[in-house]
Amino acid sequence: MTTSKRIYLCLAHMGGREMDFIREAFDTNWVVPLGPNVNGFEEDLKRFCGDESKEVVALSAGTAAVHLALLACGVGPGDEVMVQSFTFCASSHPVTYLGATPVFVDSEADSWNMDPELLDRAIADRIEKTGRKPKAIVPVYLYGMPARIDEIVAVGEKYGIPVIEDAAEGFGSRFDGRVCGTFGRYGVLSFNGNKMITTSGGGALICPGPEAKNEIMFYATQARESYPYYQHERIGYNYRMSNICAGIGRGQMLVLEDHIAHHRHVQALYRELLSDVDGVTLHENPSPHYDSNFWLCTVTLSPTLKVKGHDKAYATAVSGAVGGAAGVTHAAADTHTDCEPNANVEAMRVFLDAAGIESRPLWKPMHRQPVYASNPAYVNGVSESLFKVGLCLPSGPMVSDDDVRYIVDSIKAAIDAD
Numbered sequence: 568m569t570t571s572k573r574i575y576l577c578l579a580h581m582g583g584r585e586m587d588f589i590r591e592a593f594d595t596n597w598v599v600p601l602g603p604n605v606n607g608f609e610e611d612l613k614r615f616c617g618d619e620s621k622e623v624v625a626l627s628a629g630t631a632a633v634h635l636a637l638l639a640c641g642v643g644p645g646d647e648v649m650v651q652s653f654t655f656c657a658s659s660h661p662v663t664y665l666g667a668t669p670v671f672v673d674s675e676a677d678s679w680n681m682d683p684e685l686l687d688r689a690i691a692d693r694i695e696k697t698g699r700k701p702k703a704i705v706p707v708y709l710y711g712m713p714a715r716i717d718e719i720v721a722v723g724e725k726y727g728i729p730v731i732e733d734a735a736e737g738f739g740s741r742f743d744g745r746v747c748g749t750f751g752r753y754g755v756l757s758f759n760g761n762k763m764i765t766t767s768g769g770g771a772l773i774c775p776g777p778e779a780k781n782e783i784m785f786y787a788t789q790a791r792e793s794y795p796y797y798q799h800e801r802i803g804y805n806y807r808m809s810n811i812c813a814g815i816g817r818g819q820m821l822v823l824e825d826h827i828a829h830h831r832h833v834q835a836l837y838r839e840l841l842s843d844v845d846g847v848t849l850h851e852n853p854s855p856h857y858d859s860n861f862w863l864c865t866v867t868l869s870p871t872l873k874v875k876g877h878d879k880a881y882a883t884a885v886s887g888a889v890g891g892a893a894g895v896t897h898a899a900a901d902t903h904t905d906c907e908p909n910a911n912v913e914a915m916r917v918f919l920d921a922a923g924i925e926s927r928p929l930w931k932p933m934h935r936q937p938v939y940a941s942n943p944a945y946v947n948g949v950s951e952s953l954f955k956v957g958l959c960l961p962s963g964p965m966v967s968d969d970d971v972r973y974i975v976d977s978i979k980a981a982i983d984a985d
């Protein structure tokens with residue numbers, strides 16, 4: 568079985584109206600980080616949140632949104648922030664930008680997101696050990712799956728600590744019918760090229776009201792005081808979204824519901840086609856409370872499976888970032904680290920790659936990342952064991968039904984029958 572094209576994890580898909588909004592910006596000379604598209608995009612996002620009390624600020628990246636939310640929660644040098652360990656680095660890195668320390672909290676096995684009971688115990692332990700309360704709690708909607716956010720918010724209320732939801736991967740997901748990103752004090756969205764919708768690069772922060780929005784805008788535009796000249800009494804950032812990017816965003820908002828529907832359709836097709844494949848388990852909504860956008864469809868491989876080439880897994884070093892990911896990577900010192908996916912998962916990734924299919928291991932937990940080796944971590948083994956057996960599969964609008972059939976056939980072909 569061969570295919571000439573490559574199937575990627577999650578490619579951007581343009582709806583068709585994006586250029587109209589961009590052309591309008593050029594025609595009216597709004598080629599700056601403010602203007603009608605920025606305002607219009609923020610209004611579209613606010614409407615989507617379905618909560619009149621919320622306001623939204625469009626920013627240059629989801630990472631910038633995490634950073635400013637932490638700042639607005641008063642995080643500063645010497646503080647601690649409780650962060651879900653099973654996440655992409657952009658949930659925790661901005662904590663360090665502020666001179667504070669991420670304290671990692673492991674996941675529960677159902678949603679793969681922050682374990683509320685472990686969070687409760689971890690906070691109590693931090694208070695006992697340091698004599699101070701952590702400044703914020705950052706749960707994540709990993710691969711789009713809602714967290715037990717009602718319980719996490721309740722823990723936050725118990726201790727008087729604000730919750731910042733990292734909904735970068737969970738745009739359009741719902742918990743108990745409510746849009747993810749609207750439960751906490753702040754909600755983070757990302758419009759990077761691989762997310763549910765894109766502005767090429769960008770993000771947004773869902774804020775608790777107009778006053779909070781104003782404060783976020785102040786810090787996103789270099790913290791300028793009202794004088795005829797530049798007067799600075801605080802350190803600010805250049806984090807506003809450009810009116811061009813926001814034009815892409817307005818066009819994308821017209822196809823958001825189609826995108827979400829397609830991600831769910833792809834998940835349903837994987838469900839159907841993988842149902843008779845022993846040892847391959849699709850990650851699903853744990854109960855009717857959860858309504859994932861299935862940004863990325865993920866599977867876990869039973870350790871008893873034998874994937875072709877598992878005995879040769881990790882024989883060759885990966886050069887550059889895995890798959891189509893952008894950016895510069897340092898050459899790996901070794902093909903192994905002390906915490907890596909098992910040989911089955913790596914063999915499956917290599918087999919699919921040779922078949923023209925991009926897949927990727929689940930995100931490596933932050934508490935196992937060398938850069939966070941000395942950070943406090945409250946672990947139960949869930950995220951680390953998932954990391955060792957899990958794989959993300961191609962998802963989203965650019966993945967056709969035929970692609971899913973081909974991917975599942977390839978997974979079957981990779982499994983040794985005997």
Ligand SMILES: *Cc1c(COP(=O)(O)O)cnc(C)c1O
Nearest residue numbers: 628629630655657658735757759
């Ligand atoms: C993508 C992502 C971010 C950051 O978004 P950018 O727009 O890429 O800066 C933050 N958190 C998580 C969990 C993400 O997946």
